[in-house]
Amino acid sequence: MSFYLDQQSVSPETGSLGTRFLIYPQVPHLEGYEKPETVWISTPPDEIQAGPADRRMYVIDPLFEKPVYEYPFQPPFVGAAFPPAEAGPDGHFDHLDPSSRQFVSAHVFASLRRILDIWESYLGHEIVWHFSQTYERLEIIPQVNWNNAQSGYGYMEFGTELNDRDAAFPYALNFDVIAHEFGHALIFAEMGTPTVQANRQYFGYHESVSDLIALISLLHFDSVLDRLLRSTRGNLLTMNELNRIAELAGDRQIRTACNDRKMSTVSDAVHDLSKPFTGAIFDTLVELFHRSAMEKNLVDLPDDISHDRLFELGHHEIELINARFAEAFEARAFLLKSTLENARDLLGSAIARSWSTLDPNTLNYAVAGSAIADQFDEMGEKEAGDILMENLEWREIVVRT
Numbered sequence: 001m002s003f004y005l006d007q008q009s010v011s012p013e014t015g016s017l018g019t020r021f022l023i024y025p026q027v028p029h030l031e032g033y034e035k036p037e038t039v040w041i042s043t044p045p046d047e048i049q050a051g052p053a054d055r056r057m058y059v060i061d062p063l064f065e066k067p068v069y070e071y072p073f074q075p076p077f078v079g080a081a082f083p084p085a086e087a088g089p090d091g092h093f094d095h096l097d098p099s100s101r102q103f104v105s106a107h108v109f110a111s112l113r114r115i116l117d118i119w120e121s122y123l124g125h126e127i128v129w130h131f132s133q134t135y136e137r138l139e140i141i142p143q144v145n146w147n148n149a150q151s152g153y154g155y156m157e158f159g160t161e162l163n164d165r166d167a168a169f170p171y172a173l174n175f176d177v178i179a180h181e182f183g184h185a186l187i188f189a190e191m192g193t194p195t196v197q198a199n200r201q202y203f204g205y206h207e208s209v210s211d212l213i214a215l216i217s218l219l220h221f222d223s224v225l226d227r228l229l230r231s232t233r234g235n236l237l238t239m240n241e242l243n244r245i246a247e248l249a250g251d252r253q254i255r256t257a258c259n260d261r262k263m264s265t266v267s268d269a270v271h272d273l274s275k276p277f278t279g280a281i282f283d284t285l286v287e288l289f290h291r292s293a294m295e296k297n298l299v300d301l302p303d304d305i306s307h308d309r310l311f312e313l314g315h316h317e318i319e320l321i322n323a324r325f326a327e328a329f330e331a332r333a334f335l336l337k338s339t340l341e342n343a344r345d346l347l348g349s350a351i352a353r354s355w356s357t358l359d360p361n362t363l364n365y366a367v368a369g370s371a372i373a374d375q376f377d378e379m380g381e382k383e384a385g386d387i388l389m390e391n392l393e394w395r396e397i398v399v400r401t
């Protein structure tokens with residue numbers, strides 16, 4: 001469990017502490033996220049080289065403009081490169097100046113390495129890259145002249161985001177984009193890649209689960225959990241009215257996950273098609289958190305309300321839930337936070353463990369959703385599986401008798 005991961009920050013092989021880096025949980029031009037935060041990655045300082053690089057991945061920052069990778073132009077990059085990010089005298093990387101080029105390299109490396117730690121802890125084993133027959137390590141190109149980012153065979157590369165004021169921001173500083181792109185690579189590694197033409201729902205699944213990987217990874221920042229609970233007064237149901245919560249307006253992962261789309265209300269376009277699946281899983285997270293908070297008597301709600309469908313609650317009921325959660329948040333903020341962390345880890349584990357049971361050639365939403373419910377069952381959390389199946393039914397993904 002990654003809650004455990006947070007507690008230890010110790011390398012299992014050497015028993016040493018991991019290595020410190022600085023990461024922005026959200027793009028730094030977003031209000032409230034201007035300062036990078038300290039994270040630990042599991043690789044100990046004596047196993048990290050300049051780049052940064054370790055035995056799983058390495059950063060190389062081309063000195064001259066490199067065209068984006070596209071077959072037959074493939075890694076490894078062998079041209080001239082900018083000086084790599086180097087550790088400080090203490091072996092850690094949190095000394096780098098956020099305005100330097102080397103900081104960007106360290107940021108994208110640490111983000112990917114941290115996300116890998118989180119998902120390996122959910123899986124309970126080391127992830128083998130889907131490109132491992134060709135490349136030993138993942139190559140990371142932190143900055144290319146391109147208005148996009150991509151995850152490909154043996155590499156990830158990051159361009160820049162141009163905003164409406166013509167300012168350019170490196171995607172390598174955007175944890176959301178990094179985590180989403182990496183999500184695709186994690187799914188490929190664990191589930192395999194299709195050998196026949198996959199169906200539309202396979203592609204929708206990839207987008208959806210990459211978004212969920214980004215969201216669950218984001219929820220590992222203490223500051224993000226605090227901000228989420230503070231802005232909703234502990235009641236995640238209010239995210240359904242997210243547009244009214246200005247403080248969360250920039251958090252794309254949460255905005256995407258919090259939707260009310262059903263299969264009959266989306267098109268075949270992949271990003272649209274991904275929404276019902278994402279919504280069903282996100283509602284399950286919210287319900288797991290809510291039920292657990294009630295079971296632990298952190299929040300006192302009447303039974304008839306607590307078992308209603310999220311989107312079918314009336315105005316009066318929502319007001320009551322808001323009031324009770326706000327009371328609980330005032331009195332027990334830390335217990336609510338650990339309850340949310342537990343729900344997050346339960347969901348992350350079920351999603352991660354479902355991958356190896358799925359066949360990319362035949363995957364559809366109903367099969368993929370049931371596979372997650374089965375993993376809840378296997379972990380002794382049958383009720384969580386039932387909640388998920390109800391949510392999949394409401395989204396018109398499964399039909400149950």
Ligand SMILES: [Zn+2]
Nearest residue numbers: 180184207210
């Ligand atoms: Zn994607």
